[in-house]
Amino acid sequence: MQLPSAxxxxxxxxxxxxxxxxxxxxxxxxDLSDRLPEVQKYAEFRPDDEVIDLGCAEGLITMExxxxxxxxxxxxxxxxxxxxxxxxxxxxxxxxxxxxIGSVTTIDLAPRSYDVVIFLGVFQHLSPQDKxxxxxxxxxxxxxSVIFRTPLFHPNTPHRTTKLAKLCQELDFTLTIYPRHEPRxxxxxxMNRMDAK
Ligand SMILES: C[S@@+](CC[C@H](N)C(=O)[O-])C[C@H]1O[C@@H](n2cnc3c(N)ncnc32)[C@H](O)[C@@H]1O
Numbered sequence: 001m002q003l004p005s006a007x008x009x010x011x012x013x014x015x016x017x018x019x020x021x022x023x024x025x026x027x028x029x030x031d032l033s034d035r036l037p038e039v040q041k042y043a044e045f046r047p048d049d050e051v052i053d054l055g056c057a058e059g060l061i062t063m064e065x066x067x068x069x070x071x072x073x074x075x076x077x078x079x080x081x082x083x084x085x086x087x088x089x090x091x092x093x094x095x096x097x098x099x100x101i102g103s104v105t106t107i108d109l110a111p112r113s114y115d116v117v118i119f120l121g122v123f124q125h126l127s128p129q130d131k132x133x134x135x136x137x138x139x140x141x142x143x144x145s146v147i148f149r150t151p152l153f154h155p156n157t158p159h160r161t162t163k164l165a166k167l168c169q170e171l172d173f174t175l176t177i178y179p180r181h182e183p184r185x186x187x188x189x190x191m192n193r194m195d196a197k
Pocket of ligand 1: 016035039054055056057058061074075077078081102103105119120122125127196
């Protein structure tokens, strides 16, 4: 039997992050400092960008990106995380942001409807039948870039990297993988549409 590690509780916590001073203290197991630096270092955002963050949890990354873009829309499956995101954004007086309950598997996303699509740490949680149609929809929705994170090199998913590269090739995106050294962390990636300006 595999025991849950110290950072992986058996039951999904109410929140994803532990950095939630504003809402009862977060009970999540991740620290924003594990998650934000790659986005800040590698992702390119522009002041006129319309951005969507799919699976945004309590929106802590969403709110950091909001400083750099025209508008960002956060979509998240869990009600409490959306409520926390709305509360924190209000307290921080961030106005170019919105949060809603939704699923990447069912949300309507028109082709090239957002300059940048953020899709961090969600893909691996989708069911096998939802994973690749959702990934194709996410890429299709981006005018310029998809900011993506998922574990790539797990022994149970030996073909994930190849499938991802093939999909990017079919849809005319470049794929850059930024390897990381955190043991349980997913690989951070950026896909850029080849005809984007
Ligand atoms: C691992 S957390 C990552 C949170 C955030 N993207 C980040 O990197 O800070 C994944 C989040 O995606 C949400 N999620 C899972 N499946 C989803 C789906 N089908 N649609 C939208 N959100 C989903 C979970 O509730 C969770 O808050």
